[in-house]
Amino acid sequence: MTPMEASNEAARICNLAPVVPVLVVDDASIAADLAAALVKGGLPALEVTLRTDAALDVIREMAQVEGGVVGAGTLLTPWDVEAAKEAGATFGVSPGATDALLEACAANDLPLLPGAATASEAMRLLEAGYTVQKFFPAEANGGVPALKAIGAPIPQVKFCPTGGVSLKNANDYLSLPNTLCVGGSWVAPKDLITSKDWAGITALAEEAAALPR
Numbered sequence: 001m002t003p004m005e006a007s008n009e010a011a012r013i014c015n016l017a018p019v020v021p022v023l024v025v026d027d028a029s030i031a032a033d034l035a036a037a038l039v040k041g042g043l044p045a046l047e048v049t050l051r052t053d054a055a056l057d058v059i060r061e062m063a064q065v066e067g068g069v070v071g072a073g074t075l076l077t078p079w080d081v082e083a084a085k086e087a088g089a090t091f092g093v094s095p096g097a098t099d100a101l102l103e104a105c106a107a108n109d110l111p112l113l114p115g116a117a118t119a120s121e122a123m124r125l126l127e128a129g130y131t132v133q134k135f136f137p138a139e140a141n142g143g144v145p146a147l148k149a150i151g152a153p154i155p156q157v158k159f160c161p162t163g164g165v166s167l168k169n170a171n172d173y174l175s176l177p178n179t180l181c182v183g184g185s186w187v188a189p190k191d192l193i194t195s196k197d198w199a200g201i202t203a204l205a206e207e208a209a210a211l212p213r
Contacts, residue, residue, distance in 0.1 A: 003129025009111035010132040013045050013069055013091055014160050014180035019208040020045045022185045028057035035062040037198040038190045041205020045094050049073040050080055056087040063088030078104035085110050095136050117141050119150050122157050132158050139164025144172045150180035174213040
């Protein structure tokens, strides 16, 4: 998969909904119910972070949910890429980008949303062919004003800002011409996951899916 093909697919996924849930799940037994609740609420693209021992099993379970498009977040190494692909991930997300990671995603035909925090990083990825990127960590890097400033000289790159994004500021990001969607964890808070309040999560997803862009 070429960087252009990867970016085209990343753009398609980012355009499915204004918000991509960023999920940290410890228990694979509830993964399908969680995914179904989010998809029902209008958020089909799901990012499962590889931050727990159960993450790969969570991806396997969520990949079976009708209507869901499941990706693996926190890809750091070629091994992560191969394991995520084997588990059923259809896209990947990374906090940054290395040559080894980009090569592994290309070799495994896994569309990647590579992370960039600065204009130089965005330019390097653009030079490599990646026109859709993750702006991370968004709020720590200056938030909406920083992303707007980067967009002025580099309008070719579109972003999914993640990190500190919430319902309160999501619309500010979504109003930028260089933002396709945002990534956030607020649509699946830990307390609702623990209590298995799937109706509550669906309600949060519906609220997020209705955000204008």
